[in-house]
Amino acid sequence: MRTTKSARAAQYVALLAYLAFLAFPFLWLISTAFKPAKELGSLDPTWIPENPTLQNFRQAFDEQPLLQAGLNSLIVALSAALVAVVIATPMAYVMARHRNRLSKAATGWVVVSQAFPFVLIIIPLFLILKNLHLINALPGLIMVYVVWSLPFALWMLVGYVRAVPTELEEAAAVDGASKLRTFVSVVAPLLAPGIVATAMFAFITAWNEFFFALVLLKTPEKQTLPVILNRFIGTEGVADLGPLAAAAFLATIPSLVIFAIIQKRITGGMFAGAVKS
Amino acid sequence: MRTSKCLAAAAASLALLLSGCTGDAPDKDGKVTLQFQSLAWQAESVEVNKELVKEWNAAHPDVQVKYIQGSWDSVHDQLLTSFEGGEAPDIIHDASDDLADFAYGGYLADLSELIPARLKSDIPQNSWDTTTFDQGIYGVPFLQEPRVIMANAKWLKESGVRIPTPDKPWTWGEFRRITKELSGDGKYGVAWPLKEPVSATLNLSLSAGGQLFHREPDGKVDIRFEEGDGVVPGTIHDQVNTDHSASSTTLGMGGSDTLPGFFGGKYAMVPLGFSYRQQIVQQAPDGFEWQVLPAPAGADGLTQGVSPQTLSISQDTEHKKEAMEFIDFLLQPDNMVRLAKGDWMLPTGTEALKAPALHAEKDGWATGTALASHLTSAPAQSVRGYPEWKDKVATPALQEYYSGAIDAAELEKRIVKDGNLVLKRYQR
Numbered sequence: 001m002r003t004t005k006s007a008r009a010a011q012y013v014a015l016l017a018y019l020a021f022l023a024f025p026f027l028w029l030i031s032t033a034f035k036p037a038k039e040l041g042s043l044d045p046t047w048i049p050e051n052p053t054l055q056n057f058r059q060a061f062d063e064q065p066l067l068q069a070g071l072n073s074l075i076v077a078l079s080a081a082l083v084a085v086v087i088a089t090p091m092a093y094v095m096a097r098h099r100n101r102l103s104k105a106a107t108g109w110v111v112v113s114q115a116f117p118f119v120l121i122i123i124p125l126f127l128i129l130k131n132l133h134l135i136n137a138l139p140g141l142i143m144v145y146v147v148w149s150l151p152f153a154l155w156m157l158v159g160y161v162r163a164v165p166t167e168l169e170e171a172a173a174v175d176g177a178s179k180l181r182t183f184v185s186v187v188a189p190l191l192a193p194g195i196v197a198t199a200m201f202a203f204i205t206a207w208n209e210f211f212f213a214l215v216l217l218k219t220p221e222k223q224t225l226p227v228i229l230n231r232f233i234g235t236e237g238v239a240d241l242g243p244l245a246a247a248a249f250l251a252t253i254p255s256l257v258i259f260a261i262i263q264k265r266i267t268g269g270m271f272a273g274a275v276k277s
Numbered sequence: 278m279r280t281s282k283c284l285a286a287a288a289a290s291l292a293l294l295l296s297g298c299t300g301d302a303p304d305k306d307g308k309v310t311l312q313f314q315s316l317a318w319q320a321e322s323v324e325v326n327k328e329l330v331k332e333w334n335a336a337h338p339d340v341q342v343k344y345i346q347g348s349w350d351s352v353h354d355q356l357l358t359s360f361e362g363g364e365a366p367d368i369i370h371d372a373s374d375d376l377a378d379f380a381y382g383g384y385l386a387d388l389s390e391l392i393p394a395r396l397k398s399d400i401p402q403n404s405w406d407t408t409t410f411d412q413g414i415y416g417v418p419f420l421q422e423p424r425v426i427m428a429n430a431k432w433l434k435e436s437g438v439r440i441p442t443p444d445k446p447w448t449w450g451e452f453r454r455i456t457k458e459l460s461g462d463g464k465y466g467v468a469w470p471l472k473e474p475v476s477a478t479l480n481l482s483l484s485a486g487g488q489l490f491h492r493e494p495d496g497k498v499d500i501r502f503e504e505g506d507g508v509v510p511g512t513i514h515d516q517v518n519t520d521h522s523a524s525s526t527t528l529g530m531g532g533s534d535t536l537p538g539f540f541g542g543k544y545a546m547v548p549l550g551f552s553y554r555q556q557i558v559q560q561a562p563d564g565f566e567w568q569v570l571p572a573p574a575g576a577d578g579l580t581q582g583v584s585p586q587t588l589s590i591s592q593d594t595e596h597k598k599e600a601m602e603f604i605d606f607l608l609q610p611d612n613m614v615r616l617a618k619g620d621w622m623l624p625t626g627t628e629a630l631k632a633p634a635l636h637a638e639k640d641g642w643a644t645g646t647a648l649a650s651h652l653t654s655a656p657a658q659s660v661r662g663y664p665e666w667k668d669k670v671a672t673p674a675l676q677e678y679y680s681g682a683i684d685a686a687e688l689e690k691r692i693v694k695d696g697n698l699v700l701k702r703y704q705r
Contacts, residue, residue, distance in 0.1 A: 041560030043541025
């Protein structure tokens with residue numbers, strides 16, 4: 001069944017429309033970041049600023065410690081992603097390969113834990129971290145993000161592990177490899193796309209998270225970007241739009257760069273043809 | 278074995294990587310250090326707050342204040358968590374409508390015995406009422422803003438309508454008639470930004486004598502919809518749905534969202550908080566003439582409910598006296614003027630209100646200052662269960678009423694009947 005030319009054209013149009021829909025907020029953010037205050041209040045806004053300015057960026061850097069906050073966010077998000085992946089990968093392997101009552105219960109718990117709202121867990125969490133002297137400390141926030149992203153990370157990785165043919169592990173066993181060796185040398189490399197996708201998820205979750213960071217970090221030198229960005233917003237949601245857009249634009253760059261670097265890794269079909277079925 | 282060594286090494290490396298990020302060590306030199314969480318957000322306001330902290334610290338080496346930047350967004354949840362965790366700041370900046378739960382919950386110190394006589398007499402009783410719960414005072418109200426009408430001065434002048442002043446304001450009926458007169462050809466006399474319709478409606482309703490919340494002798498609160506309660510909602514409803522003198526599209530907007538239409542000559546007037554002047558000054562196109570008008574008056578004149586910004590002291594702090602001394606310093610008349618100007622709001626202090634800078638005609642300061650004596654506590658804010666009533670009952674009911682989806686009888690039924698059911702649960 002071949003796709004006709006008109007159907008292919010319609011597909012591309014739909015794809016372009018979807019792309020424009022996805023890109024719209026980001027393009028608008030860039031446009032806003034370079035507009036002077038008077039253009040922001042215009043009844044007929046333009047895509048291209050009529051009098052582009054860097055004033056919003058200057059103001060954003062003058063008013064808030066954006067670089068320090070960016071560094072904090074990077075430390076927190078990278079650490080949370082790393083730890084989440086290190087913990088979730090072997091757990092996912094066990095849950096996927098050893099299907100017994102315990103793994104079923106664990107899977108059920110993972111699903112249930114997704115339903116807990118922030119406000120329900122924040123006070124007990126705060127008390128635990130206080131006892132560990134981890135309030136106003138980045139390691140405390142990293143722990144929270146790891147715990148917060150772990151269930152979904154686990155859920156994602158279990159799916160990837162199940163997609164790895166067991167015949168490969170059996171072949172390794174026939175060659176005399178231990179369970180650990182099989183996992184490290186055979187399974188883990190095949191899980192690379194899943195691990196990268198999971199790491200991305202954990203990174204972006206931690207990079208964007210606001211409420212835990214607001215509650216757990218007090219001093220400006222420890223605070224992360226979402227908390228600092230929020231300072232451009234005042235009572236009744238009134239925002240200092242220009243500097244907010246400039247700072248938000250800068251805040252999206254690291255995640256875009258990281259995504260661009262590792263997106264090649266998120267490719268399927270790595271084990272296509274590995275075994276004959 | 279080798280693997281476990283590797284894991285231990287990785288954990289140690291991570292700990293080392295993060296070792297520079299741990300919390301503050303406690304003071305060991307006997308010096309008192311107070312944490313002051315400020316919610317100031319506009320650049321000028323943050324600067325003034327930091328300057329004042331610096332001045333205090335220079336003059337009081339034994340009582341140092343550490344400035345902590347808070348955020349208006351999620352402040353209630355953030356404070357609640359800090360209180361529960363015993364890590365709340367010593368001095369807390371908030372708004373009076375957010376204090377009731379903290380005051381009743383025992384998280385805030387009763388300041389009745391701590392407030393110096395100068396400060397107590399400087400701030401009018403109307404303002405103290407906004408932070409008084411069960412006879413105790415749980416915050417010092419220091420900045421407030423009336424709702425005013427930002428008007429396109431040229432448009433109003435050319436139309437020949439009478440320009441209202443604080444001495445001779447419009448009545449609600451006159452306001453409705455004038456907005457109708459100004460409308461037509463796709464233009465509107467007024468744009469009501471009512472994304473959050475409850476506080477605007479209740480606060481303005483006080484001018485018409487609308488109380489809605491009535492405290493009974495047994496201390497319980499009953500919601501009753503009386504004649505005065507219908508004036509403001511009725512005016513807005515009729516402007517949108519009968520006269521078409523108010524844009525229906527702005528009903529779901531926040532204040533800032535209406536400004537482009539205001540600058541573009543689509544709306545002659547926009548009722549907004551007094552501090553929105555800062556945005557108008559920043560964003561208005563060159564040559565745009567605007568002015569600040571008082572909100573319309575009703576049976577009770579220009580009376581308006583407000584929720585002032587407040588400074589409170591945590592119940593847990595061991596240094597309540599020092600914390601109050603800092604608040605007293607922060608709210609000296611000159612300092613209060615600096616804070617008010619930084620936030621484009623009005624100070625509550627009577628001495629500060631005398632400052633010439635706050636009586637300038639430029640940017641509408643004089644009009645706002647003339648309204649200060651009419652500002653009073655909104656009766657709703659001390660009512661337990663008000664936030665739930667607001668979110669679950671009043672907000673959807675008012676939004677539907679203003680858009681014309683329900684009539685006045687249905688609005689009254691939902692506000693009163695459903696509202697009292699909510700309050701009942703809090704008053705058992």
